[in-house]
Amino acid sequence: MDNIDKNKEKGVILVIIAAVFWGYMGVPTRNLGNLNFDAFSVSFFRTLIAAVFYFLYCLKKKPKSLKVDSKGIIFFMIYGISAFALTFISYNISINYVSVSIATVLMFTCPIWVVILSHVLFKEEINKNKAIAIILNLFGCFMISKGYEFSNFSLSLKGIIFGLISGFAFALQGILAKIVDEKYDKDCLLAYSFLFGTLFLIFFVDFKNTANIFKNTNDMYFIIKNIIVIGIFNTIIANGSYVKAVEYLEASVCSIIVSLELVVAAIVAYFVFNEGLEGFQIIGMIMVIISIVVLNVKKKKNIDKEVS
Numbered sequence: 001m002d003n004i005d006k007n008k009e010k011g012v013i014l015v016i017i018a019a020v021f022w023g024y025m026g027v028p029t030r031n032l033g034n035l036n037f038d039a040f041s042v043s044f045f046r047t048l049i050a051a052v053f054y055f056l057y058c059l060k061k062k063p064k065s066l067k068v069d070s071k072g073i074i075f076f077m078i079y080g081i082s083a084f085a086l087t088f089i090s091y092n093i094s095i096n097y098v099s100v101s102i103a104t105v106l107m108f109t110c111p112i113w114v115v116i117l118s119h120v121l122f123k124e125e126i127n128k129n130k131a132i133a134i135i136l137n138l139f140g141c142f143m144i145s146k147g148y149e150f151s152n153f154s155l156s157l158k159g160i161i162f163g164l165i166s167g168f169a170f171a172l173q174g175i176l177a178k179i180v181d182e183k184y185d186k187d188c189l190l191a192y193s194f195l196f197g198t199l200f201l202i203f204f205v206d207f208k209n210t211a212n213i214f215k216n217t218n219d220m221y222f223i224i225k226n227i228i229v230i231g232i233f234n235t236i237i238a239n240g241s242y243v244k245a246v247e248y249l250e251a252s253v254c255s256i257i258v259s260l261e262l263v264v265a266a267i268v269a270y271f272v273f274n275e276g277l278e279g280f281q282i283i284g285m286i287m288v289i290i291s292i293v294v295l296n297v298k299k300k301k302n303i304d305k306e307v308s
Helices: 005-023 026-034 037-059 072-094 098-108 110-122 128-144 157-179 184-206 209-214 222-245 251-257 260-272 279-307
Strands: none
Touching: 005 251, 005 260, 026 037, 026 110, 026 222, 026 260, 037 072, 037 222, 072 098, 072 157, 072 184, 072 260, 098 128, 110 128, 110 157, 110 251, 110 279, 128 251, 128 260, 128 279, 157 251, 184 209, 184 222, 209 222, 251 279, 260 279
């Protein structure tokens, strides 16, 4: 296996790691939600813990990487607010106006945005296989999210707009990281971006409610445990893996593979929360997996052509 193949394999592994840990995020999120933590407070904890971790890591391992110019600071500010904070905020607003299933599908329009932006910015090819993969992926996400249940079907222009914004913002996480692929260290990028994301989220957090929950709880360990899980596993590892994956794969490929998050989330919900897993959802999972296989088949053909 040559270096190109190894890098692609490494990129796929990183995206799958991100998808698995994002897919598990429903567990600590629901646990905290049951204690009346609002979505913005949970998002705030996520970015805060990640910012502290990456700053401490960079200070210990590569302090020189934290020295960036003013353009870098502006870029990190844009990245943190758009790719992290805006994704969380717009999705949370969207589910206030449309069903969770529709909001989820709208957020997972991410591959469409990535393919368009990647074609314009990086001249990535838009081919038949990639188009088929996106269509399969979208329908798969729709099925997994139970978009076929008309009782859950609700439409609101505001909800749709914010849902699409969440998908676009999610797309920027890979696109913007690709733009500065070699200029800034990825850990430095994550440190500053999570910091600015945290500062922006401050304006949306109900700190009074959060303080009351901490004050009145009978199980502080349970709260801290879930906050740590969502901060370390669902953010530091997941987001870090995804951002670093774009070093080895096309941004569009990363955005399609990461939809495995929904597959993992459905399986976790089935085993942890005893939620039903319907036939249509299983079909959706298969469609998502097939969409990824389509991409890998294309890659293999290209490699064979290069060898011949």
